Amino acid sequence: MKALRNYLDKIKPQFEKGGKFEKLHSTFEAFETFLFVPNTTTSQGSHIRDAMDMKRTMIMVVIALIPTLLFGIWNVGYQHFLAIGEDVGFWQMVGYGAIKVLPIVIVSYVTGLAIEFGFAQSRGHEVNEGFLVSGMLIPLILPPDIPLWMVAVATAFAVIIGKEVFGGTGMNILNPALTARAFLFFAYPQDISGDKVWIADKPDTFSGATPLANAALGNTDALPSFSDTFFGFIPGSIGETSTFLVLIGAIILLATGIGSARILLSVFVGGLVMSLIFNLWGANEYMMIQPHMQIAMGGFAFGAVYMATDPVTASQTHRGKYIYGFLVGLLAILFRVFNPAYPEGMMLAILLMNVFAPLIDHYVVEGNIKRRLARLEKAKA
Amino acid sequence: MSETVNLKKGLDIKLLGVAEQTLSTPDISKYAVKPNDFKVGFAKLYVNEGDEVKAGTPVFYDKYRDHIPHTSPVSGKVVEIIRGPKRVLEEIRIEADNKDEYVDFGKADPNDLSRDEITEKLLKSGIWPALRQRPYSVIAEPGDKPKAIHISAFDTNPLGPDLDFIVHGKGKLFQAGLDVLAKLTDGKVHLNVHATNTTSKVFLNSKKVQINSFSGSHPTGNVGIQVHHVDPINKGDIVWYIHPQDVLTIGHLFTEGKYDATKIVALTGSEVKKPHYYKIKQWASIEPLLTGNLINEHVRVISGNALTGNKIRPDGYLGYYDNQITVIPEGDQYEFFGWAAPGFNKFSVSRTFFSWLQPNKRYRLNTNLHGGERAFVITGLYEKVLPMDILPMQLIKAIMVEDIDLMENLGIYEVDEEDFALCEFVDPSKTPIQSIVRNGLDLMRKEMS
Numbered sequence: 001m002k003a004l005r006n007y008l009d010k011i012k013p014q015f016e017k018g019g020k021f022e023k024l025h026s027t028f029e030a031f032e033t034f035l036f037v038p039n040t041t042t043s044q045g046s047h048i049r050d051a052m053d054m055k056r057t058m059i060m061v062v063i064a065l066i067p068t069l070l071f072g073i074w075n076v077g078y079q080h081f082l083a084i085g086e087d088v089g090f091w092q093m094v095g096y097g098a099i100k101v102l103p104i105v106i107v108s109y110v111t112g113l114a115i116e117f118g119f120a121q122s123r124g125h126e127v128n129e130g131f132l133v134s135g136m137l138i139p140l141i142l143p144p145d146i147p148l149w150m151v152a153v154a155t156a157f158a159v160i161i162g163k164e165v166f167g168g169t170g171m172n173i174l175n176p177a178l179t180a181r182a183f184l185f186f187a188y189p190q191d192i193s194g195d196k197v198w199i200a201d202k203p204d205t206f207s208g209a210t211p212l213a214n215a216a217l218g219n220t221d222a223l224p225s226f227s228d229t230f231f232g233f234i235p236g237s238i239g240e241t242s243t244f245l246v247l248i249g250a251i252i253l254l255a256t257g258i259g260s261a262r263i264l265l266s267v268f269v270g271g272l273v274m275s276l277i278f279n280l281w282g283a284n285e286y287m288m289i290q291p292h293m294q295i296a297m298g299g300f301a302f303g304a305v306y307m308a309t310d311p312v313t314a315s316q317t318h319r320g321k322y323i324y325g326f327l328v329g330l331l332a333i334l335f336r337v338f339n340p341a342y343p344e345g346m347m348l349a350i351l352l353m354n355v356f357a358p359l360i361d362h363y364v365v366e367g368n369i370k371r372r373l374a375r376l377e378k379a380k381a
Numbered sequence: 382m383s384e385t386v387n388l389k390k391g392l393d394i395k396l397l398g399v400a401e402q403t404l405s406t407p408d409i410s411k412y413a414v415k416p417n418d419f420k421v422g423f424a425k426l427y428v429n430e431g432d433e434v435k436a437g438t439p440v441f442y443d444k445y446r447d448h449i450p451h452t453s454p455v456s457g458k459v460v461e462i463i464r465g466p467k468r469v470l471e472e473i474r475i476e477a478d479n480k481d482e483y484v485d486f487g488k489a490d491p492n493d494l495s496r497d498e499i500t501e502k503l504l505k506s507g508i509w510p511a512l513r514q515r516p517y518s519v520i521a522e523p524g525d526k527p528k529a530i531h532i533s534a535f536d537t538n539p540l541g542p543d544l545d546f547i548v549h550g551k552g553k554l555f556q557a558g559l560d561v562l563a564k565l566t567d568g569k570v571h572l573n574v575h576a577t578n579t580t581s582k583v584f585l586n587s588k589k590v591q592i593n594s595f596s597g598s599h600p601t602g603n604v605g606i607q608v609h610h611v612d613p614i615n616k617g618d619i620v621w622y623i624h625p626q627d628v629l630t631i632g633h634l635f636t637e638g639k640y641d642a643t644k645i646v647a648l649t650g651s652e653v654k655k656p657h658y659y660k661i662k663q664w665a666s667i668e669p670l671l672t673g674n675l676i677n678e679h680v681r682v683i684s685g686n687a688l689t690g691n692k693i694r695p696d697g698y699l700g701y702y703d704n705q706i707t708v709i710p711e712g713d714q715y716e717f718f719g720w721a722a723p724g725f726n727k728f729s730v731s732r733t734f735f736s737w738l739q740p741n742k743r744y745r746l747n748t749n750l751h752g753g754e755r756a757f758v759i760t761g762l763y764e765k766v767l768p769m770d771i772l773p774m775q776l777i778k779a780i781m782v783e784d785i786d787l788m789e790n791l792g793i794y795e796v797d798e799e800d801f802a803l804c805e806f807v808d809p810s811k812t813p814i815q816s817i818v819r820n821g822l823d824l825m826r827k828e829m830s
Contacts, residue, residue, distance in 0.1 A: 005715055005717075033753060035717065036716060036717055037715065037718075039715050040749070040750040040753070041712050041713050041749055045802070045805050045813050046689070046802050047683055047687045047690065047692070048806065049750055049751050049805075049806055050731075050807045051724060051729045052730075052731050052733050053751050054753075055752065056734075056809070057731075057758070126753050170755065170757050170810075255732055256732045256733045257730070257731040258733065260760075260761055312758055316760040316761070317772060318761065318764060321761070361775075369790040369791065372792055373790075375613060379618075
């Protein structure tokens, strides 16, 4: 460690202003602070500080995502060999999945981080850690057969238009990972929707429809069992199929205090309430699907746990979080059932509520202001 | 006693180095009056180098509030006047003699005096600056009529001194001080005690006050939090507050006729060999307290507590409003993959470090910032440590964009930087929140005057 530290100290001046590699200052700083927590001490205000920083926060989310990534790698292989009708061992499935999934992860990280480093350098601030999470989320919500160049283009779009034009991490209005997915969905719909894309190298003879697609067509008989759907042995985007592992991620986020329990619970409540209303209404087959099945299908749980809770794009006030989460859940099921053109409502529900989150906060803040004014009136009277 | 106000939000930071309840009286000859303790506009001198002063002799005043003199805590000789950049007065160093002479302000029974006579006595003796006001947390204005005066009788800050111990056996003096305060307001004098930790009869048997009882973690002991829950400050209201030790000083002034600047301070922190209480005077040099009493030389010495205190040199001087000295290790070392470590020794309000498994552990925290400054990302964290009906992040953002109306609407009059110290502590974005709040308060004060 000491030798590494000494080496860093030795080469550091070359990256400072006036040094040979001045243009790589942000990059050097990012790697340096990645290896070593900096020796900066408090100079004003509180002399002691909480040990948690942005790196720790973001890495916790990445840790919470790892179970879904690992399962996704296996499931990509499993679905592939199931579709071609071959009976292979566990490691072969994992191997196949890894070959499909890891390049997508790498492309997403390399593209995104390169852009982040560039922006940090040109703006003269440190590289933000936000992309550590976005870079993992993007592959997990894409189908396994997505062309790699599309991953790169979508990531670039999400980071530049979705985030950096607003000022970077913390300033963005829309969730960057969902921005990437929405971009692909509207720009290249044939590669991210329909029945063909959800199983890697699927032969045409195999159906390969996701539960959502079947439900949208009214084929509720063709739906997989609840346990298959819940544990994730179904075709779908890489990381979202297993509601079970998503819930384990949720436990990690809630236990460490990083994910907002207010948002998380209210998304699920919103989804359940809407499903129950549809059950009572019962106008078509889709509406009759049981609430717990609705929650387990598609990206509902994944979106609720990892994307609706994104603190930057969600409501910021306590009360606002309940409203925001509830509406996300409610709208996701509503879009799903009422929009046959697009089977998954979660993405659009979250993006829509991202846009409305500041409005919700505005009214919560107004409420606080009114309470204070009322107190003043009362004191005067 | 009224009902207990039970506050659930907040955070107790358990540091090593709690002061033992024993008292030493060191011999201190060096003192330095520090105008910067008061957020003054521009300090001007009454004395010159070489002048002899007594305890209670005026030393300096604020050019913009020249009716409030500041007086010497000891008798001795002005040995040096230290000025900083732009000739700002930083320290007026006084070498104490052994004569212990006091300016005689005359004994008096506050019940026989009018409010104006009391005010004048407090001003002349130099004790007046101990009275501060909300909003803005500045020295109270003698002409104002405060709607109440608040005294917090417990300190919940990290390693905060035990005020029960400090006032022990001084019931008469304390009551004398309260009698004076009661004459200064048409409203009530509030004595805010802790529901279970305050056991001293000095506090609980006080008269002419309303005793309010609180329970909860830090910052429940902050007077701003207490005012918010007892009788919140609306626009246009003025509330005064004062520390119990200063109530004793006022008591002294009226019973003995002199300014006795003696106070009891706690020397605390993980780097102190024998943390305990010291009886010293206002603005005393803390060098004799630390000599031979430190475990480690690479330390930060703080006048006050680790959340809100000021950094001073190891041969520096106690701050006027401080009742505690904290010594913690400096944290200027790199830590290999520090953000990824399991962190049994790292304190965090989140449970991202395994230290949450040991809730009663006391920590040896250093001054490392633990990360770089970032934009606001995490939400809902400040709210966990601010037990007020105030939206902290929205208020901080309003201050940053200097939106006067919004700051006022979101309750800036009710807060002080110390109330936001915990927000700053927990913030993973490492935003300098206390100085932002201070800027907001200064801006409001300028706009409103």
